[in-house]
Amino acid sequence: MSSRMFGLRLVIVTASFLVAATGAAWAEPYLAVQKGMQCSTCHFSPAGGGKRNVYGNVFAQSELAARRLGDGKLWTGELNKWISVGANLRGSFVQADIPNRSTTSDSQIDRGTVYLKGSIIPNRVTVYVDQQVAPDDSINREAYLRINSKNTKWFATIGRSYLPYGLRLQDDSTFVRLATGANFANSDRGIQAGYNFGPWSIIGSVTEPEGSSSSSTREFSVVSTYVQAAWRAGFSANQNNDDAGERNMFGLFGGLKTGPIAWLAEVDTIRDEISPGRVVRAFAGLLEANWTFWPHHNLKVGYDYLDPNDDISEDHQVRYSVAWEHSPFQFFQARAGYRLYDGIPQVDTQNRKVFFVELHGFF
Amino acid sequence: MLMTKRSVVLTSGFAMVALGVAACDGGNGSGLPNAAPPGSIDPTFSAIQANLLEPNCAVTGCHFGAGAPQGLRLDAANSYGSLVGVSSSEVPSLLRVAAGDPDNSYLIQKLEGSASVGGQMPLNAPPLLQADINVIRQWISDGASDDRAQSADPIRVTSLSPLPDVVLAEAPQDVVAMFDRDLDVSTVNSLTFLLEASGGDATFSDGNETQIFAAAIDVPVANQRSARFDLSGAALANDTYQVRLLGTGPSIVMDIDANALDGEFDGTFPSGDGVAGGDFVATFSLDVPASGATLDEIQASVFSVSCAFSGCHSGPAGNSLPSGMNLSDADASFASLVGQPSLQTPGVLRVAAGDPDNSYLIEKLEGTAANGARMPLGGTPLDQAVIDDIRLWIQNGANR
Numbered sequence A: 001m002s003s004r005m006f007g008l009r010l011v012i013v014t015a016s017f018l019v020a021a022t023g024a025a026w027a028e029p030y031l032a033v034q035k036g037m038q039c040s041t042c043h044f045s046p047a048g049g050g051k052r053n054v055y056g057n058v059f060a061q062s063e064l065a066a067r068r069l070g071d072g073k074l075w076t077g078e079l080n081k082w083i084s085v086g087a088n089l090r091g092s093f094v095q096a097d098i099p100n101r102s103t104t105s106d107s108q109i110d111r112g113t114v115y116l117k118g119s120i121i122p123n124r125v126t127v128y129v130d131q132q133v134a135p136d137d138s139i140n141r142e143a144y145l146r147i148n149s150k151n152t153k154w155f156a157t158i159g160r161s162y163l164p165y166g167l168r169l170q171d172d173s174t175f176v177r178l179a180t181g182a183n184f185a186n187s188d189r190g191i192q193a194g195y196n197f198g199p200w201s202i203i204g205s206v207t208e209p210e211g212s213s214s215s216s217t218r219e220f221s222v223v224s225t226y227v228q229a230a231w232r233a234g235f236s237a238n239q240n241n242d243d244a245g246e247r248n249m250f251g252l253f254g255g256l257k258t259g260p261i262a263w264l265a266e267v268d269t270i271r272d273e274i275s276p277g278r279v280v281r282a283f284a285g286l287l288e289a290n291w292t293f294w295p296h297h298n299l300k301v302g303y304d305y306l307d308p309n310d311d312i313s314e315d316h317q318v319r320y321s322v323a324w325e326h327s328p329f330q331f332f333q334a335r336a337g338y339r340l341y342d343g344i345p346q347v348d349t350q351n352r353k354v355f356f357v358e359l360h361g362f363f
Numbered sequence B: 001m002l003m004t005k006r007s008v009v010l011t012s013g014f015a016m017v018a019l020g021v022a023a024c025d026g027g028n029g030s031g032l033p034n035a036a037p038p039g040s041i042d043p044t045f046s047a048i049q050a051n052l053l054e055p056n057c058a059v060t061g062c063h064f065g066a067g068a069p070q071g072l073r074l075d076a077a078n079s080y081g082s083l084v085g086v087s088s089s090e091v092p093s094l095l096r097v098a099a100g101d102p103d104n105s106y107l108i109q110k111l112e113g114s115a116s117v118g119g120q121m122p123l124n125a126p127p128l129l130q131a132d133i134n135v136i137r138q139w140i141s142d143g144a145s146d147d148r149a150q151s152a153d154p155i156r157v158t159s160l161s162p163l164p165d166v167v168l169a170e171a172p173q174d175v176v177a178m179f180d181r182d183l184d185v186s187t188v189n190s191l192t193f194l195l196e197a198s199g200g201d202a203t204f205s206d207g208n209e210t211q212i213f214a215a216a217i218d219v220p221v222a223n224q225r226s227a228r229f230d231l232s233g234a235a236l237a238n239d240t241y242q243v244r245l246l247g248t249g250p251s252i253v254m255d256i257d258a259n260a261l262d263g264e265f266d267g268t269f270p271s272g273d274g275v276a277g278g279d280f281v282a283t284f285s286l287d288v289p290a291s292g293a294t295l296d297e298i299q300a301s302v303f304s305v306s307c308a309f310s311g312c313h314s315g316p317a318g319n320s321l322p323s324g325m326n327l328s329d330a331d332a333s334f335a336s337l338v339g340q341p342s343l344q345t346p347g348v349l350r351v352a353a354g355d356p357d358n359s360y361l362i363e364k365l366e367g368t369a370a371n372g373a374r375m376p377l378g379g380t381p382l383d384q385a386v387i388d389d390i391r392l393w394i395q396n397g398a399n400r
Helices: A003-022 A029-035 A054-064 A175-180 B005-022 B045-056 B079-083 B106-112 B130-141 B295-307 B330-337 B360-366 B384-395
Strands: A083-097 A104-121 A125-134 A139-148 A154-162 A187-197 A200-208 A219-227 A231-242 A245-258 A261-275 A278-294 A297-307 A317-326 A332-342 A353-362 B157-161 B174-179 B193-197 B216-218 B226-230 B239-245 B280-286
Touching (some): A029 A231, A029 A245, A029 A261, A139 A187, A175 A245, A175 A261, A175 A297, A245 B005, A261 B005, B045 B079, B045 B130, B106 B130, B174 B239, B193 B226, B295 B330, B295 B384, B360 B384
Antiparallel strands (some): A083 A104, A083 A353, A104 A125, A139 A154, A187 A200, A200 A219, A245 A261, A261 A278, A278 A297, A297 A317, A317 A332, A332 A353, B157 B174, B193 B239, B216 B226, B239 B280
C-alpha cells in the first residue's frame, strides 16, 4: 500500500470513528445544534455551507442516510492529497396559491453547484471555488485563497466569499436571510479572518460590496459564536457605508437542544439611511423547531417575522412553515412542506400559500 | 426518541414560547397605499415605481439601501437613475432598461425569468404578473421617459381639506393634503401625517391632546400629489383638531426626488419659507349640533328615575300637585307638559314647544321659577347637560 493510500484510509477511518462517536452535522445549522458542534466540523467554510469536508462526507454516508447503497466504499471528496471536489443539485416542485391569481405550479432546477478545493500546501494554504453551474449561465459564488495557522486556530482568506453574518441557513427565503441580505445569493470580494478559541469562534470580514457606487466602499461584518453541547449563542454585526446610504445591522442568534428537538432562533435589526434624513429601521426574526421524530426523519416547524419599517405599525409580515425532511440513502435528501405567508392585504404575494417538494443530491 | 423529564420540561416551555411568538400575525396594511388592480397601472415611470418597484423590489434586504444587490437601488430616489441606460452588472453587454427595446432590457429579462444569469426576480418570491410586466414593457417601448417633475426644490403643501381654521358642523370623512409635486409614497405614513384632538381646550401644548388614528393613510394611485388621512370609523367629538405633516425630524414627508417638505404655514398656501424642512401645522374645529334626545329617552333617563316616584309626579292626572302633573310614562308626560299651563304660574306653559326659556319645566329644573322650590324637590339638581337635553327637545318642537 502506498503512503498516499494509507493516509487516505487513515483519514476515512478517523472520520468514521468520529461520526460513530459523536454524530455530525448536515448542511443546516439545526444539525450542528443537535450534535453540539461548529458548522466547520462538516464544511470547509468556517461559517458553514458549501463544500463538505471529509468528515461531512463520511457522516452523510454513515449517519445521515437511512441506508447506504452500493459497495460500501466511502466517498470523501478527496481525489488525491491536493485536490478534492463536491457538488450540490437542488430541484423542486412548487405550487403557489396567491390571492387574485390562479394557482400555479412549477418544476425547476433551483441550483446546481460544484466545489473544488486545491490544497497547495495541505492544511495550510488552500484555493477554494464554489461555482453555480445551473440553472442558466455559470456564476461564481465563492473563490478565495485561504491560509491556516499551523495550529489551525487562525485562518485568513482573500477573494470572494459569503458574508459572515447570522445563522447560515440553507433556506434563503427566511426573512432573516432576505432582510439582512446575508444569504447564498450575495457574496463579495475582500478579506476574511477568523479565530477559534475553545468553544468560541469569531469571523470578521472587510469586503467591497458587489456593484457599489464607489470602489472605496467597504463593508464590515463580524459573527461570533459560543458553542456548547446542548446550546449555542452568537451575535452578528454589519456596517456598510456607501456613497448612496448607510446600513447597519445587528443580530443575535442561538440554538438549543431539548431531547430530540433542536431549536434555532435569530433576531436582527437593520437600520438603513437611504438619503440624508431618511432612515428606515427594519426587524426580522426566526424561530424554528426541528424534531427528529424518527431516525433520519426530521419535522421542521418555523415562524418568520419581518417588520420592514418600524415607523409603520401595520406593515409586518409573518411566515409559518412546516416541512418533513428525509434522507433515504446517502447523498440524497427529500423535503416536502407547506408555507403560509401572512402580510399586508395590498400585496397579494405577501399572502400566498406554498406547497413544495424539494430533492437534493450532493456529494 | 425517549425524552428525559428535563427535556420534556424544556421542550414544553419552548413550545409554549414559540406558540406565543407565533400568535403574531401579519399587518393589516393601514397607513399604506392601496394596490392598483393587475394590469391597470399607467405605463409611466411614476406609476410603475409606486405600484411595482416600490412594493416588490425596494424592500429591506433587496434593492434598497446600502446593501442593495449589484448596487441596484430601486427606491424612488434612485430607481430611474439606476435603471435607464445603465449597464447590467451581471451581463454588462445589456442595459438594465434600453429605451425603446424591452426585449433587450435586462430588467424585463430578470422579471420574466429569461436572463442568462441568476434567478428570476423578485428573488425567492412569486414573479410579477405578466400583465404588470407588460406595463413595464410598454413604458420601455414608449421611450422609458421619466414623467416625474425633477426638482431640487422642497415640496410644499398647496391646500388642505378641511380648510384651515374652518368650523365644521359635520365630521369629515378624511383629511386630504395636496402638494405641488408627486410624493414618495413610502414617506407618507402614521409617523409623518398626524392628527390630534386638543382635549377640549383648543390648545395643543398642555398635554391633554389625544392622537387620532387613521383607518388608513395613503397616497391615491390616481393622484400622487395628495395624501389622505382616512377617518373611517373614527368617532370625532366636538373639539379643535390639529393636522401635522412633518418636514423636520427622522421621519418626514418627501417627494419622489427625495426633497423634504417645506412645511411652515402662516395661513396662506403654498406652505413653506423657501427652505426645506419645517412642519406643516393647521387646525380645524368640529361643532356638530346635538341631534337631541326624544321624549322616550328623556322619560327613561330623567322623568322615570327622578320625578315619577310614588307621592310625587306619579299620577293620577288632575289639578292637584304634585300627582296631577303625571310623569309616570312618556304619554302621560307629554299630556301633562306640552302646551299645558303651569298650576303654580298659570301664565307660563310647562313646556312651550320651541321655547325652552319660557317653559316652566326648565325654570323649575334650573331653579329660576318664581314660585316653589327647585326640582327634583329635596334631591340633587339635574346636571346642566341633562337639562340641556330637555331644552333641546323643547327647542326642536317638543315632539312626542
